[in-house]
Amino acid sequence: MDFDCGDSRFYKNDENENLICEILYSIEDSGIISIDSTFVNDDYRGQGIAAQLVDRVVEMARAENKKIIPICPFAKGIFERNSALYADVIK
Numbered sequence: 001m002d003f004d005c006g007d008s009r010f011y012k013n014d015e016n017e018n019l020i021c022e023i024l025y026s027i028e029d030s031g032i033i034s035i036d037s038t039f040v041n042d043d044y045r046g047q048g049i050a051a052q053l054v055d056r057v058v059e060m061a062r063a064e065n066k067k068i069i070p071i072c073p074f075a076k077g078i079f080e081r082n083s084a085l086y087a088d089v090i091k
Contacts, residue, residue: 001049003056010056012049020044023053023075032091033061033068035075054078058089067091 003010003021011022021040025033035057038050054075061068069091070076079086 001052003053010053021049021053023050023057023072025057027066031064031066033057033066035068035070035072037072038074050074051078058086061089 001012003012008026009022009024012020014020019039019041021038021044023038024036026036027033035054038053040049054070057068057075060066066089068079068086068089070079079090083090
């Protein structure tokens with residue numbers, strides 16, 4: 001899924017502009033990215049969309065040579081279960 005980029009978030013709306021999903025992050029002065037929350041509309045859950053959102057933030061971190069602190073419980077779980085995949089970006 002392709003996500004739109006907004007102010008400290010990646011998201012996707014449906015054709016009626018209803019929010020399908022979003023991930024909110026913040027970038028600290030030190031350049032550390034904090035993943036603050038993920039959301040997927042109930043109608044779209046179970047399709048791996050939240051994991052795709054996390055991966056989108058990881059792509060951004062790698063491109064910008066930044067580290068990530070996953071505050072969001074979902075993102076934290078993804079990082080813990082797949083630590084080898086994210087070793088280069090985890091703070």
